Amino acid sequence: MKVWYRNHIGDARECRISILDHGLLYGDGVFEGIRITGGRVFRLHDHIARLERSARAIGLELPLRGAALATAVLDTARANGEAEAYVRLVATRGVGELGVDPASCVEPELFCIVASLRMFPAEVRAKGLRLLTSWLRRPAADMLDPQVKSLNYLNNVLAKRDARLKGYDDALLLNSIGRVTEATGANLFAVIDGTLVTPPTADGALPGITRDSVLKMRAEMGAPVECRSLTRYDLLAADEVFLSGSGAGLVSVASIDDTPIGSDARPLCEQLRETYGDYAARHGVAF
Numbered sequence: 353m354k355v356w357y358r359n360h361i362g363d364a365r366e367c368r369i370s371i372l373d374h375g376l377l378y379g380d381g382v383f384e385g386i387r388i389t390g391g392r393v394f395r396l397h398d399h400i401a402r403l404e405r406s407a408r409a410i411g412l413e414l415p416l417r418g419a420a421l422a423t424a425v426l427d428t429a430r431a432n433g434e435a436e437a438y439v440r441l442v443a444t445r446g447v448g449e450l451g452v453d454p455a456s457c458v459e460p461e462l463f464c465i466v467a468s469l470r471m472f473p474a475e476v477r478a479k480g481l482r483l484l485t486s487w488l489r490r491p492a493a494d495m496l497d498p499q500v501k502s503l504n505y506l507n508n509v510l511a512k513r514d515a516r517l518k519g520y521d522d523a524l525l526l527n528s529i530g531r532v533t534e535a536t537g538a539n540l541f542a543v544i545d546g547t548l549v550t551p552p553t554a555d556g557a558l559p560g561i562t563r564d565s566v567l568k569m570r571a572e573m574g575a576p577v578e579c580r581s582l583t584r585y586d587l588l589a590a591d592e593v594f595l596s597g598s599g600a601g602l603v604s605v606a607s608i609d610d611t612p613i614g615s616d617a618r619p620l621c622e623q624l625r626e627t628y629g630d631y632a633a634r635h636g637v638a639f
């Protein structure tokens with residue numbers, strides 16, 4: 353596992369982040385998860401743009417931006433050397449006084465980790481995921497906007513923990529009025545009457561880079577795609593449901609609350625997974 357930290361590439365164990373960092377104390381920071389596949393960093397510039405937008409939205413001045421940030425990621429990926437890996441790029445508010453006021457945090461921290469990540473084991477992916485509808489709800493877009501990829505993941509952590517303790521693979525998160533948002537670390541798609549549908553960010557979905565790529569790949573196939581509100585009923589009645597994410601990849605959902613979804617075939621998810629390799633090669637940055 354290689355890490356970029358304060359303009360230096362080294363081992364994760366050498367890094368020392370202060371216990372007074374507001375990222376640790378209050379979840380005050382933003383991050384990106386980026387897929388490395390086929391020796392390329394997938395849609396690197398789009399991830400950096402999203403990080404910059406998240407940082408701007410919370411008034412955090414990134415220590416590096418644009419091309420310099422891209423170079424830091426590519427250098428870390430090169431040092432790690434693996435053609436299939438995962439990048440975690442994190443910016444925190446930095447060290448400050450105790451208390452939520454970030455005014456005393458004058459030096460934000462930035463670090464980049466490149467490592468392998470297996471969000472779901474191979475046998476679970478092969479069978480399809482068993483999702484549990486969580487009793488936890490995704491915060492509304494007018495509370496903590498889901499477009500900000502912040503370090504505040506406690507809701508997601510608790511939903512995942514609860515699902516795992518009850519024997520499920522992941523949780524389905526609804527918003528406060530019962531609309532589908534996403535899973536704990538991935539976006540969600542449903543195939544309904546041949547149309548690929550995903551919930552809008554206004555309902556509480558992160559604007560995922562993989563989600564966007566899936567919509568584009570499907571549109572390139574000349575097939576209909578839609579971004580609209582979905583209920584739990586829509587998923588239970590769908591022909592196919594799957595998740596997308598930099599960590600998750602594209603993974604089928606076999607059941608929700610023990611109700612099987614569609615047939616066992618899940619053809620669209622498989623077709624997109626096959627197309628994804630070629631798409632990633634066209635939209636990845638070599639290191």
Ligand SMILES: Cc1ncc(COP(=O)(O)O)c(C=O)c1O
Nearest residue numbers: 537538539558560561562597598
């Ligand atoms: C809550 C959440 N939704 C969706 C995603 C998928 O986004 P992306 O495809 O950009 O990785 C992630 C990825 O980390 C996530 O944490």
